[in-house]
Amino acid sequence: MKYRNNIGALLITGTLIISCASNPYAPTNRVHKKQAKALSKELKVLPPPSPGTTAKYNYAEDWVGTTNFSLRRPNLVVIHHTAQNSVDQTLKTFTLPRTQVSSHYVIGRNGEVYHMLNDLYRAWHAGNGQWGSNTDINSASIGIELDNNGFEEFSPLQMASLLNLLEDLKTKYKIPAANFIGHSDIAPTRKNDPNRTFPWKLLALKGFGLWYDEPIDIIGEPVEGSSTAVGIEPSEFGSVSNDSTPSPNSISQNPELLDVSPRVALKIIGYDVTDLPAAIKAFKLHFIQTEVDTTLTDYDLKVLNNLYKKYL
Ligand SMILES: [Zn+2]
Known part of the structure; x- marks a missing residue:
């Protein structure tokens, strides 16, 4: 019986050596395991590290750890x-x-x-x-x-x-x-x-991400000739420095197409609108795709209007 166990151990060791030798990432895998081990030590630290020692908090004399917890999860x-x-x-x-x-x-x-x-x-x-x-x-x-x-x-x-x-x-x-x-x-x-x-x-x-209700009933084009954009002042485009800098006229002029300003609609969806043209471009890369620029056409506004309400 002992003999058979030794053979088994040899086979397992041999397999490990062969698999390590064949994996070019064996050295970095060892680093990975070392880092994971170091992080697991952090998880073992009990709060607070030194009861009663800080000036800021008046910690109770006895530490009481809850019995009800698990690891945080990605969302x-x-x-x-x-x-x-x-x-x-x-x-x-x-x-x-x-x-x-x-x-x-x-x-x-x-x-x-x-x-x-x-x-x-x-x-x-x-x-x-x-x-x-x-x-x-x-x-x-x-x-x-x-x-x-x-x-x-x-x-x-x-x-x-x-x-x-x-x-x-x-x-x-x-x-x-x-x-x-x-x-x-x-x-x-x-x-x-x-x-x-x-x-x-x-x-x-399939349930991963949101989408607007199709079909959207117009195919819009940028409206030319007016200087007042829907909810956007021309100065809001000041931070754009690349070649695709739009004129303010590239925003559709149809206020009835969107219930709120494009800035507010994009913000409700989740976009950082600090740089509004960049946020518009990111929105179009995700939801329009046939054109990816900083222009909001009538069609885009209709999409935006339908979409932002799904994020409320
Ligand atoms: Zn990336």
Whole structure:
């Protein structure tokens, strides 16, 4: 019996050695495990660290820990494209400490899923950004990177894996449909991912993200010739510095198309409207897609009017 156990141990050890040797990320996996272990120590610290020692709080003499708790859970999903040429390139980027970027999941063009980080840890995928009043997106969210060079369409295999993953995440963490968003949504001045070919409408139909009621009954064009925009003063465009700077005339003049100003509607949806043209562009990248610019046509206003009410 003992002999057989030894053989078993040898086989297991041999398998481990072979699998470690064949995984080029074995060294960074060891770093990962070390960091996870260090963080688990933080979780073991009992509050307050030193009862009665601070001047600010009058801690009770006896510490009483509640018996009713669990780990915090993510409540947002942020979808990205990698803007890189291969999964290998992205895996390398996410395992180099100097890049300071990561995500929980990477999905290849072939549908292969890399789960790089336990969902309960904080990945560094969002950077500076805001959604609604939430300004720490990394703490609240799960990041999913889709292998994509930034311009190409997303493959059917990749989308199939994504939809399965979203289903699991939504069920496991009870994430509301409105909380499935893109990187460009939370960082409109900096980001444009996922690109305009991303099928947000399909996702919304499956319960990941919201969509407006179609068909919208007009096909609008920018209205020329007037200097007064709907709810927007020309000065509000002052912060735009790129070539796509719109004239104030590029906002539709039909006030009856939108019950509130575009700024208010976009803010209700969740956009940071500090830079309004950037917020408009991010909205169009997500919800219009046929054109992605800082112009709000009659059609766009109708979409916005229908959409913002779904976020109330
Ligand atoms: Zn991104």
